[in-house]
Amino acid sequence: MSKLSHVDNKNRPTMVDVSGKADADREAHARAIVQLPAAVMAQVTDNEISTKKGPVFATAIIAGVMAAKKTHELIPFCHSIGLDSCEISMEVDADRVIIDCRCKVRHKTGVEMEALTGASIAALTVYDMLKALSHDIVISETRLMAKSGGKRNFQRAD
Secondary structure, X not given: OOOOOOEOOOOOEOOOOOOOXXXXXXXXXXXXXXXXXXXXXXXXXXXXXXXXXXXXXXXXXXXXXXXXXXXXXXXXXXXXXXXXXEEEEEEEEOOEEEEEEEEEEEEOOOOHHHHHHHHHHHXXXXXXXXXXXXXXXXXXXXXXXXXXXXXXXXXXXO
8 A cells, every 4th residue: 555645555646535534623834935136125115016017915915815725726636625714924024025825724634735825826926927027036945834633733843
């Protein structure tokens, strides 16, 4: 039997059967970092950048929430989850934007992938909206920060 959750005993990809699991309160927090060049950072006013496309961070928040809700359509074998909550925050820190996505649900399976998808798409939206100003934008450190409510909780040390 395989130790990978999405592979059956014949080594074929499969969706995890969660039908026997009980619903539980589950939460996940993911983070992505977007490094911006000085010329772009100079455009930040009141923790926002406005371009011809509109308010960058506000648009990225909307895109991230929309993506988190559609994670099951983007990643094979993710279960369709009606999120109870998805919050995305953006913080400008020196030459970078810290994007945090926190998802909550009462369900049989966790929301790590939803949180990671929300943070990732928010970061990509920042890139898309600012690429006219510079292509020297780096998206990095997309990672799970914490999860709770499942078999194994996780809290990143840093």
